[in-house]
Amino acid sequence: MYDTLHVNSRWFVQISLVLSFYLFVFFYIGARTDSAQAQYIATTTVSLTVCGDSIVAPSEFCDDGTNSGLYAFSIATRNCSSCIAWGQYCGDGVIQPFEGEECDDGNNTAGDYCDVSCQNESDPVTEGGGGGSGGSGGGGGRGTPGDDGIPDASVDGGIEYLGETNLNIAGRAYPGATITVLRDGEVERVVEADSSANFTFSLTEQTPGITTLGFWAADRAGRRSITYAATFQVVQNAVTTLSGILIPPTLTVTPEKAPQGTAISFAGSALPSTKVQAYVDKADKPEETLASTNGEWTISYDTTKLTNEAFHTVKANYIDEDNIQLKSGYSLITNFYVGTRDVGTGLTADLNNDGVVNLTDFSILLFNWNTTNAVADINKDGSVSLPDFSILLFYWTG
Amino acid sequence: MQRLCYISLFLVAGCIGVFPYTTYAVQIFLDTTENTHNLSDTFYIPVRIDTQGECINAVTVEVAYNPDEISIQDVSTGESVLTLWTQFPLIQKNEGKELGQVLFEGGIPGGYCGRVIGDPGQTNILAKLVVTGVRQQEFATDTSKVSQVVLGPATKAYLHDGSGTEAPLTLAGSTLVLTYSSSSPNNLWLSDVKQDVIAPELFEITLVEGPSVGSNKHYIAFNTTDKQSGVDHYEVLETDPDRFGFLTWTPRESYWVIASSPYELRDQNLHSKILVKAVDKNGNERIVTYTPPMSPFVVLTQSYTALLLVGVLVFIVFLVLYKTIRRKRRNDVLKNSAIIEDDHGQ
Numbered sequence: 001m002y003d004t005l006h007v008n009s010r011w012f013v014q015i016s017l018v019l020s021f022y023l024f025v026f027f028y029i030g031a032r033t034d035s036a037q038a039q040y041i042a043t044t045t046v047s048l049t050v051c052g053d054s055i056v057a058p059s060e061f062c063d064d065g066t067n068s069g070l071y072a073f074s075i076a077t078r079n080c081s082s083c084i085a086w087g088q089y090c091g092d093g094v095i096q097p098f099e100g101e102e103c104d105d106g107n108n109t110a111g112d113y114c115d116v117s118c119q120n121e122s123d124p125v126t127e128g129g130g131g132g133s134g135g136s137g138g139g140g141g142r143g144t145p146g147d148d149g150i151p152d153a154s155v156d157g158g159i160e161y162l163g164e165t166n167l168n169i170a171g172r173a174y175p176g177a178t179i180t181v182l183r184d185g186e187v188e189r190v191v192e193a194d195s196s197a198n199f200t201f202s203l204t205e206q207t208p209g210i211t212t213l214g215f216w217a218a219d220r221a222g223r224r225s226i227t228y229a230a231t232f233q234v235v236q237n238a239v240t241t242l243s244g245i246l247i248p249p250t251l252t253v254t255p256e257k258a259p260q261g262t263a264i265s266f267a268g269s270a271l272p273s274t275k276v277q278a279y280v281d282k283a284d285k286p287e288e289t290l291a292s293t294n295g296e297w298t299i300s301y302d303t304t305k306l307t308n309e310a311f312h313t314v315k316a317n318y319i320d321e322d323n324i325q326l327k328s329g330y331s332l333i334t335n336f337y338v339g340t341r342d343v344g345t346g347l348t349a350d351l352n353n354d355g356v357v358n359l360t361d362f363s364i365l366l367f368n369w370n371t372t373n374a375v376a377d378i379n380k381d382g383s384v385s386l387p388d389f390s391i392l393l394f395y396w397t398g
Numbered sequence: 399m400q401r402l403c404y405i406s407l408f409l410v411a412g413c414i415g416v417f418p419y420t421t422y423a424v425q426i427f428l429d430t431t432e433n434t435h436n437l438s439d440t441f442y443i444p445v446r447i448d449t450q451g452e453c454i455n456a457v458t459v460e461v462a463y464n465p466d467e468i469s470i471q472d473v474s475t476g477e478s479v480l481t482l483w484t485q486f487p488l489i490q491k492n493e494g495k496e497l498g499q500v501l502f503e504g505g506i507p508g509g510y511c512g513r514v515i516g517d518p519g520q521t522n523i524l525a526k527l528v529v530t531g532v533r534q535q536e537f538a539t540d541t542s543k544v545s546q547v548v549l550g551p552a553t554k555a556y557l558h559d560g561s562g563t564e565a566p567l568t569l570a571g572s573t574l575v576l577t578y579s580s581s582s583p584n585n586l587w588l589s590d591v592k593q594d595v596i597a598p599e600l601f602e603i604t605l606v607e608g609p610s611v612g613s614n615k616h617y618i619a620f621n622t623t624d625k626q627s628g629v630d631h632y633e634v635l636e637t638d639p640d641r642f643g644f645l646t647w648t649p650r651e652s653y654w655v656i657a658s659s660p661y662e663l664r665d666q667n668l669h670s671k672i673l674v675k676a677v678d679k680n681g682n683e684r685i686v687t688y689t690p691p692m693s694p695f696v697v698l699t700q701s702y703t704a705l706l707l708v709g710v711l712v713f714i715v716f717l718v719l720y721k722t723i724r725r726k727r728r729n730d731v732l733k734n735s736a737i738i739e740d741d742h743g744q
Contacts, residue, residue: 046515047514047515048514048517050518184599185508186621208625209477210476210519210625212506212508214508227507227509228508229511231506233521332560352607358604359621360604363604363606363619365484367617378562379561379562386456387564388562389456390456390562390563391561391562393455393482393505393558394455394560396507398507
């Protein structure tokens, strides 16, 4: 009896250990796969550089914290100008008569006919007692020297220089696209992308603090993209640059309802010459095409393989095969119906049907909050609640 | 051998029970970087979110605490990533009850996908709880006291996927250690609020037509943010809600009322100018004005009024002229009659 129990227990232990091993491998691979998928989905790499954080980012030429670009009395104290170049200084090899320079030989060394503060030396010092750091202080209007005899870079005439709080934005959409820029949900600016699909603009005199910038584009055919948003901190008295924005492609389905077996067309705009991938329902393998040089793309899709008399969805993104890092987020998820039954359209977050999803729609949602009013029940689940709010925010246009 | 069996069972259970949680769920947590505080100090507990590579756009948060141990004085929204609020932070102290609660619910248009590379801040705060310890009689003899602050089961996050999908979520509360000190209390919140000299952001007022909200009334919608201490409240003023037509020279009583969006207008005829004031925690104000478009009826009414006035004036002028001419003619007739009578008499 004891032996039987002993043998059974051994078997139990062995089975348990083997089972544990397989479970470990299964979940470990599962977790890794989830991670890989998460990385696959979150593709667009938006980066932020702060001109004013004293860190020279790859896109910056210099960054001294203030970046005033004011005239400086030496190479050591030269001021960076908007992170793109050095401001004028004694030692830059260019005579600045308005700053009181009599000479500028490209250094701050005495004994070479031009002294440390860019004044002529009648009798060059050749040895001993050399060029001390105590600057002359200069004539009137040349700033206030610091404790070390060299003017403080951030001080101009005794008044501390505080740079403007500005935002520089750079991104890509589609050639000729109109990009609407939202700041904390409100329309801030409308800009146009150039023929290469690039867009840049600046926002001046911004309030420092946490800011969400949203971007959506309308292509030349008037099709709208999803709103792409980035939340970040605007640094006070510094130029914050947000770059690498990729507006996801636009997407429409024509026709929105088709009998099974007929072809339907997915079309939109994307970054020129990139590979566009359209995912129907939850298909792992996307339909692919190449966007033209003007960004237009079309995919003809055979509905034979889809379930008849049912709604389906499609979403698209694009990948620049030359640059594996360049991968957009997904487009709006667009519904279409395969079948012949008379059906209504899918979800709509435009509650007042004015063509935009904005504060008015949010207001309508709040008015009907926690009610069963179908006017604002976007997902038709019988109550106006947080899922409806989430859908409204997804389709937000400002 | 029995112990070995238990260990084996534990391993299997561990594999089943632990590994699912290693998948990448959104995390909402109370920041416990600093968890030891002076009992009488006022300090922050930031409620943060880590999206773990997902994009979310709406959250609802429930914080539970023991009101006998700590007091939530306020909730700072100045650094929040949320810009639209369906439920502005609500503190339910529930005095005398077991648990106090803080509830808030909001969203981010376009979604929030985590920290942008290079961002100098973490930029993942949903709200900051402003907390102070509650002095209890027996505390004087203790050196420190532990208090738990937890995130309740009503806490949820929704994916930015256009379908209103609830995100898999992990929650983490905070354990506070409150110590007694005779030093003067430090109120971090008060000093931060005093430093806020910037008014809330500029915003717009939108008129919401009644039928679109399933009502026959007119509303206004408004929303803004304050990036320092946060928006405290809104106030609305309608300049002359009771005036009608041309009687604009008799302004009626107008006053500020504390309001929230959407706000039902008192002047449903849309004759009044509307002012909305956003006030932050330090009392800085941003006022914006909205003049409703004149309805065709009002334009017509005012046109008729003007026409009527002009008509009356023209009528009076004609009447005066007519009477003057008539009097003159009568005088002339009388004068002529008198001359004729004189001629006959002679």
